[in-house]
Amino acid sequence: MSAPDPLAPFPGDAGPVLALDIGGTKLAAAVITPDGAASGLVTAPTPHTGDWRAATGRLFALGREALRRAAPELAGEAGEGWAVREPGGRKTAGDPGGSASWAVREPGGRKTAGDPGVGAGWVVREPDPGVGAGRAVRGAGLGGIRAVGLACGGPLDAASGTVMSPPHLPGWTRVPIGPLAAEAFGVPFALENDATAAAVAEYRFGAGRGTGTMLYLTVSTGIGGGAIVGGRLHRGAAGNGGEFGHIIVRRGGRLCACGRRGCVEAYASGSAIAQRAAEACGRAMTAADVTAAVAAGDPAAAAVWAETADLLGAAVADLVNVFEPDLVVLGGGVTRCGDMLLGPVREVVAREAMPPAARAARVEPAALGDRVGVIGAGVVALALPLEDSPATGTTGSERAMAHWMESHLDEHVAVASALGALTAEIRAAGELVCRRLAGGGTVYTLGNGGSAADAQHLTGELVGHFKRHRRPLPAVTLSADPSVLTCVANDYAYADVFARQIEALARPQDVVVAFTTSGRSPNVTSALAAGRARGALTLLFAGGDGGPATVHADRVLLVPSKSSQRIQEMHTLMLHMISEMVDAWAAGEEPAP
Ligand SMILES: [Zn+2]
Known part of the structure; x- marks a missing residue:
């Protein structure tokens, strides 16, 4: 009858993993060995500063602490x-x-x-x-782990390792926690919904051992769930299946954190129990206070508790009807009260579920207790394939690489979009260049490093052509003459390499075009100053705030970014636009503007 899979085999010699459990109130880290044991467990409150980087920094520090604490226990695997x-x-x-x-x-x-x-x-x-x-x-200190597993409340994208924007972690919007953890610990990552990971942990090492269809409900701040059906973890079409907390038990009932009404979470989660008890008893209470009051014979608290257990039981009875499981496991802080909750839930299931399903299903507490979350995070990492598999192409390092590339593309697109605000300035700069060329002027371009290549690029478009056949136009790149550069740098100063050439060459009808990402290179600033002193038009391609170079520039094209790469990419885009304007003018199709 049993069909153990979740999540596939991990050999005994696979080595331990680091597990990181990200809860709304608590962070936990431990080293998990392939037998499901947790070593070096450490916990800390989840920082809620609104800055997710502070929280992930704390989480990774906790992970390093767990590795340090676990080292003596793992010493048998040490090597040098x-x-x-x-x-x-x-x-x-x-x-x-x-x-x-x-x-x-x-x-x-x-x-x-x-x-x-x-x-x-x-x-x-x-x-x-x-x-x-x-x-x-x-096998000692930071060593010995082969993967890092992360468990976090949804919604999340497990494949890319991204936490989308879980309600229990305000400020965590599209956080690439998996790739960040992979980078921090130098091993592949696995990210899983926390309730799903806990379900896998109970199935593999806890109350679910030997079963084939097992449902897990975590009843804590909220209510989450996970399902193993016929020996397979059920993830659903979009990867977030098993949201048992949002089974509707009262149509039009209490408002749930999900925005709908009447979900079981709005009645039976720890926060819902506390809120309902506060309304009924007229004083602030935690869920633990409520169970204590029930035990002490408080009738108002007892009524709240009876409704809580009844509605949770109704949701579990529905689940039993749908899945006909061997076992329903209840975990999470609220279940610490034991039979006070499990007793009534079992009664509702026995009474209200379809008889064959009700007879087949046991309802048991989580066997892994408070460690279920962190062990779950470890199990999903332990289940990662031992070697990078080109066939699946979904190893942690590959996902980290894919995410890294996507982040570059996203940033490039975002900066390119922001360039829309600069179109009038780009056009004005292009028209000025055309006018100077029409008046017999020469374009002198300059820059350092990659910007030197951009300077040559523009010269190539002018002396050669951009796309259309037209007469050659006069342009010279001042960073392209090694003899002049080395002479001036050697005999005078590197800050003078462009300015001295400008003094030698530039006339009032000319244009000096400087490319720089920061605007802080002394040789670029002095070149623009020299150009202006000679009466030439000075045009600056820069980024960020443009730096001191802007002081000497008649026209400035500032890319709204602080990234040198993105600034240079946009410089190429802008010089192409200007080249096309020059082409159009020089090919005689438009009069000189
Ligand atoms: Zn809901």
Whole structure:
């Protein structure tokens, strides 16, 4: 009858994982071994400063603390070797700056980490980037984990590791917690809805062992759920299935946090119990206060409790009818009162569920207690495939890579959209360039590094052409003559390399076009000052606030971004627009503006 899967096998030698449980009130971290044991468990209140970076920083610090505490228990798996930096070596946590690639050689010289799919869990200690070598350890301190598992309330996108905007974590909007954790700990990640992860943990290591269809309800601040049906975790079409808290038990009833009315969460969650009891008893109470008052014989509290258990029982009876499970597991803080809740729920199920289903289903408390959340986070990480699998293409490192690329594309698109506010200025700059060229002027372009390439790019479009056939136009790039650059830099100063050329060449009818991301390079600022002193038109392509270079620029095209990459990408876009305007004018189709 039983069909154990969730979530597929993990061999005993797979190595432990780090588990991070992100709750609305509490963060928890522990190291979880393949037998489901939690080591080094640490918890802390969830910071609610509105800044998710502060909360994730606290979470990762907690993770490191759990690794440190768990180290003695995991010492049996410790190993030691030498780390060498080499091309193609696997990036590991503990790497200074996080950029170099390291490979690990054990004392016998056998290479481990750095081979694809081998050697996970090694960490470089005491690295010396200058020498490119350091000590490598496994199974102690930061080492020894092969993945990091995260459990968090939904909605979330498990595949990309993104927490969307869960109601219990205000300010967490589209937080890439999975890739961030993968980067922080140097291992692949797995992210799962917290109630789903808890369901998997109970199924695998708790009350659900030996069952095939098991439902889990967590009754705490809210009510969440997870379902294992016929040995398969049920995720649903959009990945957020199992929202048992929003089964409607009273049409048009109390307002739920989800915005609808009459959900079981609006009656039986810890916060709903507290609120209803406060209304009935006329004083502020927690859910634990309510159970104490019921035990003490308070009739108002008893009435609230009876309704709570009855409505939770009704929801469970519906679930039993729908799934016909072997077992319904109730976990979460509210279930700590034990039979006071489970007794009435069992009675409602026995009385109201369809008889065959009611007979088949047991209703039991969670066996893993308060550790169910963090063990659940660990189980989803333990269930990750041991080696990167090109067939599935969904390993943590690949998802981190995909997310990193998407974030670049998103930012590029956002900055390009913001450029819409600059169209009038781009057009005005293009018209001025056309007018100067029509009056016999020359365009002098300049910049440092990537901006030097942009300067040459514009010159190429002018001397050659952009898209249309037309006469060549005079343009010179001042950063493209190595002899002049090295002479001036060597004999005078690097700050003079462009200004001296401007003084030698520029006339009042000319244009000086400077490309810079920050506007803070002294040689760019001095070039614009020299151009203006010669009476030339000065045009500045920059970003951010434009820096001191803006002081000497007649026209400024400022990309609204602080990222050098995005600024340079937009510079290319803008120089193409201006090139097209010049093309149109020079091809004779439009009079000089
Ligand atoms: Zn609801």
